[in-house]
Amino acid sequence: MTDLQDAAIEPEDLQLDNTDPETSGSPEPLDDEQQARLLRVLKVAYPHPSFPDGPYQRTSAAVQQADADGVLADGLDALGDLDGLDDDAVTAALKAVEETPFFRLIHSTTVVALYDDHEVWQILGYEGSSFEKGGYLHRGFDDLDWLPDPRIEEYDGEPRLELVEKEA
Amino acid sequence: MASIAHDDPVVVIIGSGAGGGTMAYELTRNGVPCVVLEAGRFLTPDDYENDEWAAFGQMAWLDMRTTSGTWRVAKDFPNLPAWIVKAVGGSTTHWSGATPRIMAHEFKARTTYGAVDGANLLDWPITLDDLAPWYDKAEQAIGSTHRHGRPALPANNNYKVFANGAERVGYKYYATGPYGTNAEPYDGRPASIQDGFNFQGDKNTSKWSTAVREIPRALKTGKLDLRPECHAVRITHDSTGKVDGVEYLDAAGSLHKQAARVVCVAGNSIESPRLLLMSASSLHPDGLANSSGQVGRNYMRHMTGSAYARFDQPVRMYRGETMAGIIADEAKHDPNRGFAGGYYMETLSLGPAFLASFIEPGEWGRSFTEKMDAFLNTAGMWIVGEDMPQESNRITLDDEVKDAHGLPVPHVHFDDHPNDVAMREHGYAAADAIYGAVGSTGVHHTPPYPSTHNLGTCRMSEKPEDGVVDKWGKAHDVPNLFVSDGSVMTTGAAANPTLTIVALAMRQADHILQEMSTGQL
Numbered sequence: 001m002t003d004l005q006d007a008a009i010e011p012e013d014l015q016l017d018n019t020d021p022e023t024s025g026s027p028e029p030l031d032d033e034q035q036a037r038l039l040r041v042l043k044v045a046y047p048h049p050s051f052p053d054g055p056y057q058r059t060s061a062a063v064q065q066a067d068a069d070g071v072l073a074d075g076l077d078a079l080g081d082l083d084g085l086d087d088d089a090v091t092a093a094l095k096a097v098e099e100t101p102f103f104r105l106i107h108s109t110t111v112v113a114l115y116d117d118h119e120v121w122q123i124l125g126y127e128g129s130s131f132e133k134g135g136y137l138h139r140g141f142d143d144l145d146w147l148p149d150p151r152i153e154e155y156d157g158e159p160r161l162e163l164v165e166k167e168a
Numbered sequence: 169m170a171s172i173a174h175d176d177p178v179v180v181i182i183g184s185g186a187g188g189g190t191m192a193y194e195l196t197r198n199g200v201p202c203v204v205l206e207a208g209r210f211l212t213p214d215d216y217e218n219d220e221w222a223a224f225g226q227m228a229w230l231d232m233r234t235t236s237g238t239w240r241v242a243k244d245f246p247n248l249p250a251w252i253v254k255a256v257g258g259s260t261t262h263w264s265g266a267t268p269r270i271m272a273h274e275f276k277a278r279t280t281y282g283a284v285d286g287a288n289l290l291d292w293p294i295t296l297d298d299l300a301p302w303y304d305k306a307e308q309a310i311g312s313t314h315r316h317g318r319p320a321l322p323a324n325n326n327y328k329v330f331a332n333g334a335e336r337v338g339y340k341y342y343a344t345g346p347y348g349t350n351a352e353p354y355d356g357r358p359a360s361i362q363d364g365f366n367f368q369g370d371k372n373t374s375k376w377s378t379a380v381r382e383i384p385r386a387l388k389t390g391k392l393d394l395r396p397e398c399h400a401v402r403i404t405h406d407s408t409g410k411v412d413g414v415e416y417l418d419a420a421g422s423l424h425k426q427a428a429r430v431v432c433v434a435g436n437s438i439e440s441p442r443l444l445l446m447s448a449s450s451l452h453p454d455g456l457a458n459s460s461g462q463v464g465r466n467y468m469r470h471m472t473g474s475a476y477a478r479f480d481q482p483v484r485m486y487r488g489e490t491m492a493g494i495i496a497d498e499a500k501h502d503p504n505r506g507f508a509g510g511y512y513m514e515t516l517s518l519g520p521a522f523l524a525s526f527i528e529p530g531e532w533g534r535s536f537t538e539k540m541d542a543f544l545n546t547a548g549m550w551i552v553g554e555d556m557p558q559e560s561n562r563i564t565l566d567d568e569v570k571d572a573h574g575l576p577v578p579h580v581h582f583d584d585h586p587n588d589v590a591m592r593e594h595g596y597a598a599a600d601a602i603y604g605a606v607g608s609t610g611v612h613h614t615p616p617y618p619s620t621h622n623l624g625t626c627r628m629s630e631k632p633e634d635g636v637v638d639k640w641g642k643a644h645d646v647p648n649l650f651v652s653d654g655s656v657m658t659t660g661a662a663a664n665p666t667l668t669i670v671a672l673a674m675r676q677a678d679h680i681l682q683e684m685s686t687g688q689l
Binding site: 147154 | 272
């Protein structure tokens with residue numbers, strides 16, 4: 001579980017007032033076949049050759065947890081058997097349902113959960129929290145070496161022209 | 169901290185951000201007792217988190233809002249029109265730090281630009297010269313780099329790409345500021361440690377905010393009664409038309425009323441007009457101080473866009489001060505470009521967590537994941553410029569959707585003006601040129617985020633029929649009601665607004681002190 005899943009904050013949730021206990025229902029858990037199909041959908045819709053299974057599995061759990069309206073199982077069933085399909089065919093099948101609540105649930109949850117996963121951060125080259133390490137002041141905030149060091153002061157020549165006349 | 173009785177009529181300030189926090193300090197340090205009603209919690213730097221979504225969940229204003237209009241935010245983030253903060257310190261907690269001043273001609277937008285179809289342009293009732301002394305004071309309070317002898321911040325990785333590109337395309341007016349974060353210790357706060365988390369509150373306190381400067385100092389005067397988690401819901405007035413109190417809900421949802429001698433509304437440009445509209449009475453049937461019908465109208469959010477450029481080599485844009493890089497060459501009015509007004513380009517970085525949600529909302533598949541895979545080698549910038557005020561871009565009370573307390577939520581309607589669209593396209597092309605000049609292999613044009621710069625919904629005007637407040641930010645219709653935030657801005661100008669909001673609040677505070685000393689308030 002990532003920190004985010006604990007916080008359970010995502011853009012699609014922002015409209016919820018959290019005052020109505022009716023909105024937090026818990027649909028039936030997915031069966032094994034549905035679980036496998038969801039994992040395939042995630043790997044095809046968000047393909048990263050460098051990602052292992054772990055982040056996708058954690059994202060799958062987050063999607064299932066976010067399925068308050070119970071659209072996930074039916075959406076997966078409607079996709080049918082994906083086993084014989086290549087990735088392009090699965091992509092086409094998803095394209096056909098991308099405006100449905102089923103796919104919106106998957107997308108809105110995945111863009112948050114998958115990319116808030118600390119293993120993913122490491123793979124992408126993001127270092128996360130830095131304050132407790134003294135920031136990057138002595139750890140490479142300016143270590144880019146393939147361009148010259150630019151001027152940091154403001155230009156000291158003629159002042160900037162703020163108002164330009166219209167040409168005839 | 170002071171403890172002020174509910175029936176003691178004092179200055180009541182609604183909001184503790186750039187406007188409200190500044191007002192509270194300026195008045196209390198001059199001996200004027202104030203109550204500050206802040207809807208959010210009292211977060212301190214120890215509470216801030218170096219984690220994008222955790223910080224967002226901690227401090228973002230997530231109360232229900234609804235949207236309409238042609239802007240893409242209404243589709244992608246229908247209930248998050250604005251990305252602002254609900255906490256003591258308001259949106260200065262997550263502001264980026266760029267502090268350009270508004271230019272002289274931008275105060276005269278209607279005169280300079282002429283009539284623009286569909287735009288409700290108006291000249292400000294003040295000039296740059298009028299505001300200049302307070303700009304000086306605001307830059308001193310904020311500690312802007314490059315100003316008043318303060319040193320520049322060093323170049324971070326994202327800036328190196330940005331500034332080299334700028335130089336190669338012939339731009340001159342680039343620098344690492346002016347920027348409201350200490351390059352060296354200043355004003356009792358330390359120098360930046362370049363931790364890269366200034367949108368999440370700055371744990372190191374090197375970045376100015378009212379949460380680390382004005383509010384703590386105001387509390388030390390013993391004249392401030394700060395009430396966090398207290399959400400103002402109605403301003404009341406007496407039979408003579410003067411405001412006399414503010415009703416608010418506390419954390420438990422209980423209703424209270426604080427008597428008021430003066431009321432300063434500083435709830436940002438969505439909540440401020442919402443509060444005035446919710447304060448309608450028989451004397452003010454269309455909302456408090458709304459005889460002009462302009463309360464909530466002319467909502468501006470700045471023309472914005474972002475460009476994320478990929479390179480063959482590492483950038484690590486996330487290391488260091490997020491927005492310590494500004495190019496000002498395009499911040500000019502040049503009618504030959506085919507649009508009115510100008511824009512700045514400023515360095516910007518998002519971590520993978522935010523980038524995934526905002527770089528191209530709704531996108532999936534390999535085109536999306538390629539952008540994420542390139543994270544390490546990506547440089548980013550924000551484009552921010554003047555947008556056209558339109559009467560129909562406005563905040564209204566939603567007829568159907570109520571908040572947890574049964575009050576109407578604010579509805580935000582926004583249509584892009586053709587001038588905004590033309591400027592954005594120009595900005596994207598400029599970004600392509602800058603990054604292309606230093607070897608970018610591709611630049612993605614990211615659409616505007618939920619609004620961080622919310623402006624104009626209670627605008628200043630010379631004539632009462634044209635706007636809501638006068639040149640001091642005082643309501644045209646009510647002698648002791650002030651608006652003290654960015655909603656007073658007559659037009660948006662190109663500059664990031666925080667410096668101007670602080671300068672206007674300081675100027676307004678001086679005016680209020682003057683009026684109090686002469687018995688007029």
